[in-house]
Amino acid sequence: MAERAPPLIVGAGPAGIRAAMTLVAAGLRPIVIDEGHACGGQIYRQPLVDDGRDARARYGSEGAKATRLHRDFAALGAEVDYRPNTLLWNLRDGVADSLREGISRRISYDGLILATGATDRMLPIPGWTLPGVFTLGGAQIALKAQGCAIGRRVVFAGSGPLLYLVAWQYMKAGVEVAAVLDAAPLSAKLHLLRALPLAPGIVLRGLRMAAELTLRGTHVQLGVTGLRIEGEGRVARIVYQSGGREHAIACDGVGYGLNLRAETQAPDLAGCTFRFDPRDRAHLPVRDSSGRSSVAGVYLAGDGARIAGADAAELAGERAALALVQDRGLPSDPARAAMLERSLARIDRLRDRLERAFPYPSHWAEDIADDTLLCRCEEISAGEARRAIDDFSLTEMNRLKAVTRIGMGRCQGRMCGAAAAELLAVQTRRDICDVGRLRAQAPIKPIPLAVSLSVDERQHDPAH
Numbered sequence: 001m002a003e004r005a006p007p008l009i010v011g012a013g014p015a016g017i018r019a020a021m022t023l024v025a026a027g028l029r030p031i032v033i034d035e036g037h038a039c040g041g042q043i044y045r046q047p048l049v050d051d052g053r054d055a056r057a058r059y060g061s062e063g064a065k066a067t068r069l070h071r072d073f074a075a076l077g078a079e080v081d082y083r084p085n086t087l088l089w090n091l092r093d094g095v096a097d098s099l100r101e102g103i104s105r106r107i108s109y110d111g112l113i114l115a116t117g118a119t120d121r122m123l124p125i126p127g128w129t130l131p132g133v134f135t136l137g138g139a140q141i142a143l144k145a146q147g148c149a150i151g152r153r154v155v156f157a158g159s160g161p162l163l164y165l166v167a168w169q170y171m172k173a174g175v176e177v178a179a180v181l182d183a184a185p186l187s188a189k190l191h192l193l194r195a196l197p198l199a200p201g202i203v204l205r206g207l208r209m210a211a212e213l214t215l216r217g218t219h220v221q222l223g224v225t226g227l228r229i230e231g232e233g234r235v236a237r238i239v240y241q242s243g244g245r246e247h248a249i250a251c252d253g254v255g256y257g258l259n260l261r262a263e264t265q266a267p268d269l270a271g272c273t274f275r276f277d278p279r280d281r282a283h284l285p286v287r288d289s290s291g292r293s294s295v296a297g298v299y300l301a302g303d304g305a306r307i308a309g310a311d312a313a314e315l316a317g318e319r320a321a322l323a324l325v326q327d328r329g330l331p332s333d334p335a336r337a338a339m340l341e342r343s344l345a346r347i348d349r350l351r352d353r354l355e356r357a358f359p360y361p362s363h364w365a366e367d368i369a370d371d372t373l374l375c376r377c378e379e380i381s382a383g384e385a386r387r388a389i390d391d392f393s394l395t396e397m398n399r400l401k402a403v404t405r406i407g408m409g410r411c412q413g414r415m416c417g418a419a420a421a422e423l424l425a426v427q428t429r430r431d432i433c434d435v436g437r438l439r440a441q442a443p444i445k446p447i448p449l450a451v452s453l454s455v456d457e458r459q460h461d462p463a464h
């Protein structure tokens with residue numbers, strides 16, 4: 001009888017790490033591929049070189065969690081086939097194509113756990129492409145992984161819990177944080193009181209961060225509109241409207257983002273069914289409470305399935321792995337699975353309330369100036385997109401892509417797709433759920449033209 005192929009885990013963040021640990025405990029040896037050079041994902045990203053900072057300095061209040069995850073994954077050793085610096089670029093019929101060091105390898109797997117994480121969600125504003133403007137996640141990575149700041153006097157703008165977290169981390173690192181400009185109105189913050197009973201530690205920690213920023217002299221402004229970034233060749237100031245007046249703040253760096261967006265290209269290529277999620281304002285792959293997707297043998301975990309944070313990702317990674325173990329006919333722990341599902345449901349209720357406290361400013365899409373760049377890769381402006389929508393009577397995202405090339409560039413719609421959908425919805429007076437989503441295509445991310453031919457994993461070098 002032929003030996004079954006190993007399970008494959010894509011992503012080595014909190015979800016992928018816990019999934020790997022669970023599979024190893026069940027007697028399986030999974031393959032774990034990850035684009036990062038070391039485990040941890042974006043939230044617990046490890047530096048390329050040791051810069052002398054301890055975990056507390058690098059990850060703040062999450063230092064102990066980061067250390068535990070890094071240590072636990074390292075302890076697995078040879079019990080996992082771990083492949084860092086490896087890009088998943090295609091999925092089809094139980095086979096994954098991965099790229100590392102210019103060589104594409106074809107991996108046969110039996111059971112696939114997708115823990116692909118999330119990235120920043122953006123809505124174009126004037127000046128967002130100026131040097132010195134970073135996404136909130138990019139600003140955080142610079143601080144965590146490289147130990148450097150995006151400027152000496154920095155403004156953070158947008159919405160979401162990450163806005164205050166990154167600003168606080170920069171303040172603690174000694175950077176002058178001139179302002180935090182929050183799109184959410186004061187009335188939205190009342191939802192934090194409703195979230196307090198579910199997770200008092202998390203809510204109080206967030207409130208403490210905002211208070212510390214204010215006490216350090218950071219200007220915290222709620223309900224901002226009309227954001228634009230100005231400068232000649234580099235960021236010099238950020239301008240915003242509040243209380244019917246326009247204000248300007250001098251700065252040499254801007255961190256900007258509007259919550260997070262799930263990375264869903266891999267589930268799409270795997271054939272998963274998608275459904276619109278009002279909370280995340282995105283089409284997301286369908287999964288049940290165990291993490292099983294609509295495709296047999298494909299499991300979803302972490303922020304790549306729905307934005308819920310690092311703690312939920314750990315729980316979801318373990319739960320998805322338990323589902324895989326059960327589906328393989330191996331001994332599983334139903335009581336543990338039920339406990340994980342209850343904990344995830346509790347976090348989900350918390351996230352519902354937090355999202356109401358940090359709502360996505362969908363009304364901003366109505367005010368995007370025509371000369372604002374919408375798609376950076378293809379250099380398509382908002383005005384060009386609007387004219388194409390009107391001239392060709394476009395009502396669906398893939399038609400907009402075909403006509404304008406929005407989403408055809410290097411980022412494959414990662415940075416512009418959500419914003420283009422918002423603009424299309426406004427321009428056609430439709431609900432955001434009705435304009436569709438960009439369909440994923442291989443390669444998920446760009447690969448070199450000179451890539452070596454695929455090597456079949458059935459003859460792969462076990463020392464890889």
